[in-house]
Amino acid sequence: MLRELVWGDLQVLHLTDVHGWYQGHMKKSYPEPNYSGDWGDFASFVTHMRHLAKKKGVDLLLVDTGDLHDGAGLSDGYPAGQVDGQVSNQFHARVQFDMLTVGNHELYKYEVGWNTYQEFVPTTKGRYVSSNVNISHADLNGGAGNTSYVIGERFVKFQTDGGRNVTGLGVLFNFTGADSGITVQDPAKMVLEPWFIDAIQEESDVFLLTGHMPVRKDQFPTVVNAIRKVHPTTPIMVLGGHSHIRDCIIYDKYSMGIESGRYLETIGWLSMNFTDDVPTFNRSYIDANRRNYAFHAGLAHHPDKFDTKAGKKITSDMNQVAENWNLSMSYGTAPQDYYLQRVPVNDSSSLINFMTNKVLPTVISTSNPNRNGTPNIVIANTGSQRFDLYAGDFTKNDQYIVSPFTDAFQYIKNVPYKYASQVISKLNGDKTAQATSRRRDLGVDDEQSEEELYAQGHVSHIYNRWMQDQHVRATAHTEAARDLAKLDARAAAAAANRTLGYVTKDSCPGYGDDTVHTAIPYASVPDYVQSPVTGQNVTGNTTIDVIFLDFIAKNVVRILNGLQTEKNYTLDDVAAYNQYTIQDIYPLYAEQVWAGNATNNTSSSKEAFTIFNCASCHGNK
Numbered sequence: 038m039l040r041e042l043v044w045g046d047l048q049v050l051h052l053t054d055v056h057g058w059y060q061g062h063m064k065k066s067y068p069e070p071n072y073s074g075d076w077g078d079f080a081s082f083v084t085h086m087r088h089l090a091k092k093k094g095v096d097l098l099l100v101d102t103g104d105l106h107d108g109a110g111l112s113d114g115y116p117a118g119q120v121d122g123q124v125s126n127q128f129h130a131r132v133q134f135d136m137l138t139v140g141n142h143e144l145y146k147y148e149v150g151w152n153t154y155q156e157f158v159p160t161t162k163g164r165y166v167s168s169n170v171n172i173s174h175a176d177l178n179g180g181a182g183n184t185s186y187v188i189g190e191r192f193v194k195f196q197t198d199g200g201r202n203v204t205g206l207g208v209l210f211n212f213t214g215a216d217s218g219i220t221v222q223d224p225a226k227m228v229l230e231p232w233f234i235d236a237i238q239e240e241s242d243v244f245l246l247t248g249h250m251p252v253r254k255d256q257f258p259t260v261v262n263a264i265r266k267v268h269p270t271t272p273i274m275v276l277g278g279h280s281h282i283r284d285c286i287i288y289d290k291y292s293m294g295i296e297s298g299r300y301l302e303t304i305g306w307l308s309m310n311f312t313d314d315v316p317t318f319n320r321s322y323i324d325a326n327r328r329n330y331a332f333h334a335g336l337a338h339h340p341d342k343f344d345t346k347a348g349k350k351i352t353s354d355m356n357q358v359a360e361n362w363n364l365s366m367s368y369g370t371a372p373q374d375y376y377l378q379r380v381p382v383n384d385s386s387s388l389i390n391f392m393t394n395k396v397l398p399t400v401i402s403t404s405n406p407n408r409n410g411t412p413n414i415v416i417a418n419t420g421s422q423r424f425d426l427y428a429g430d431f432t433k434n435d436q437y438i439v440s441p442f443t444d445a446f447q448y449i450k451n452v453p454y455k456y457a458s459q460v461i462s463k464l465n466g467d468k469t470a471q472a473t474s475r476r477r478d479l480g481v482d483d484e485q486s487e488e489e490l491y492a493q494g495h496v497s498h499i500y501n502r503w504m505q506d507q508h509v510r511a512t513a514h515t516e517a518a519r520d521l522a523k524l525d526a527r528a529a530a531a532a533a534n535r536t537l538g539y540v541t542k543d544s545c546p547g548y549g550d551d552t553v554h555t556a557i558p559y560a561s562v563p564d565y566v567q568s569p570v571t572g573q574n575v576t577g578n579t580t581i582d583v584i585f586l587d588f589i590a591k592n593v594v595r596i597l598n599g600l601q602t603e604k605n606y607t608l609d610d611v612a613a614y615n616q617y618t619i620q621d622i623y624p625l626y627a628e629q630v631w632a633g634n635a636t637n638n639t640s641s642s643k644e645a646f647t648i649f650n651c652a653s654c655h656g657n658k
């Protein structure tokens with residue numbers, strides 16, 4: 038069953054953290070088909086929604102809150118000579134947004150930030166807002182030295198089609214991990230700037246406070262409060278991002294904020310009715326697939342009218358780029374799904390189990406011919422793995438999705454096994470505080486605070502906790518649901534028809550998800566894993582090679598020194614083990630082990646969500 042959107046006088050369709058998933062989710066295993074709409078489908082959806090808004094005589098704005106690339110082939114699989122996101126940004130630009138703002142992933146590498154400024158921002162027709170982010174560059178007008186440029190606009194003021202005055206801001210969290218040449222101002226300082234104070238003086242019908250930061254526990258309240266000092270009752274619509282969750286929060290009677298997930302899985306909806314007294318807000322999280330798009334656009338029963346010419350062209354142009362870049366090239370066929378965090382780590386469907394006990398021993402343990410006779414172990418941080426690996430063709434695109442980092446394999450040779458074998462438990466050791474564990478995972482100094490890590494952009498713990506909450510709630514309700522189902526056959530049938538997906542509980546009234554799902558199970562995984570020792574008759578005094586990712590080299594060295602006093606290890610003892618990075622492990626494995634598997638994966642996840650005869654759609658007359 039799909040839940041209808043509640044329209045108001047003004048609504049925002051919101052996207053965030055697309056991370057390169059412009060081709061949509063292409064696998065057939067659930068929940069992927071729920072998110073099978075691609076950028077062309079999204080473009081068609083937006084066109085229909087804009088028409089619908091016009092027909093209803095209301096306003097509809099389209100907002101994106103950053104992190105456009107890093108995470109899938111169409112952004113990251115670019116040929117040499119280009120910049121990450123350069124081509125995918127061109128597809129993004131084919132849908133005209135009313136406001137956009139910058140994410141931290143646009144700022145890790147100077148050339149990406151500069152390319153955003155030079156090539157992408159001009160396509161947004163003055164609607165890219167980076168209130169607290171600047172990039173410096175040799176003066177473009179030939180002046181001496183460097184000039185600091187606001188990446189977009191500090192703020193925007195515009196009028197909607199319906200004549201409402203909007204003041205828009207685009208604020209990034211207090212990010213400290215930007216490349217040199219890029220500066221991010223703390224939002225707490227930004228609100229004291231003369232330009233900010235000036236920009237918010239004028240009365241608007243609404244403030245559109247966009248930004249790449251979570252809507253709770255970050256600095257949106259700082260900005261809301263600064264606006265409130267001048268405009269106690271003007272409506273503020275807040276659109277956030279960064280932590281990849283679906284979330285909604287009420288700041289005060291006149292403002293509401295939403296965060297709209299990640300990876301082109303979720304399209305957020307925030308609507309508002311202007312009233313003489315207190316505005317009313319509504320929010321929804323739309324599953325990004327053609328069925329849901331057609332349903333909300335009022336076309337569930339007119340599927341032939343859904344695709345626009347422009348939308349179809351975007352899809353075919355993206356497919357062409359994917360073909361040119363070989364993104365659908367299959368390294369082999371995965372015989373089953375491997376889940377990152379859906380099953381315990383000892384389960385045969387665990388990606389971490391598979392990587393540790395099959396992939397690393399097959400492709401890394403044996404990869405250095407000069408160390409052939411020496412036993413070894415391979416240690417990896419599980420944070421290096423980013424997504425499920427689904428049954429079917431394992432493509433070049435999947436390579437960027439599942440294991441995207443280019444962390445190299447290094448080793449320390451001739452470590453007595455009695456010490457080497459203890460490294461993993463020490464790495465996973467002190468579980469007293471999750472923060473400690475995460476600090477270790479990041480390879481940073483023990484003194485570094487949680488706040489510092491957050492400021493560097495690390496937020497995966499927020500998404501994980503959100504998934505865990507959904508699972509815990511689902512498990513708690515299972516008993517009650519079973520009892521209900523016994524009494525009510527219809528409820529049982531409805532529950533049986535649910536697919537896996539997000540089951541959001543946020544802080545706003547009513548249901549948020551537009552589709553009723555069964556929560557995806559969640560199991561936590563250790564921070565680090567180690568492959569079995571190779572070789573035979575390895576005893577405590579046998580010397581072995583300890584192989585690990587360069588990302589955690591410092592930690593391994595420190596731990597080895599804590600375990601023994603015979604040798605003082607330093608980073609000088611660390612050497613490259615092979616030419617591979619963690620991004621290479623599944624392609625190598627697939628070529629060696631899966632290449633012979635038959636492919637029966639020619640259909641697409643989109644087929645699961647045909648909009649023809651949409652049985653679960655209703656309400657579209």
Ligand SMILES: Nc1ccn([C@@H]2O[C@H](COP(=O)(O)O)[C@@H](O)[C@H]2O)c(=O)n1
Pocket residue numbers: 418419420421422442443444478479494495496497498588
């Ligand atoms: N080169 C890298 C960079 C990061 N990681 C892992 O990613 C985690 C940070 O993830 P966020 O989603 O919070 O940005 C970090 O803790 C590492 O586990 C990596 O493995 N290699």
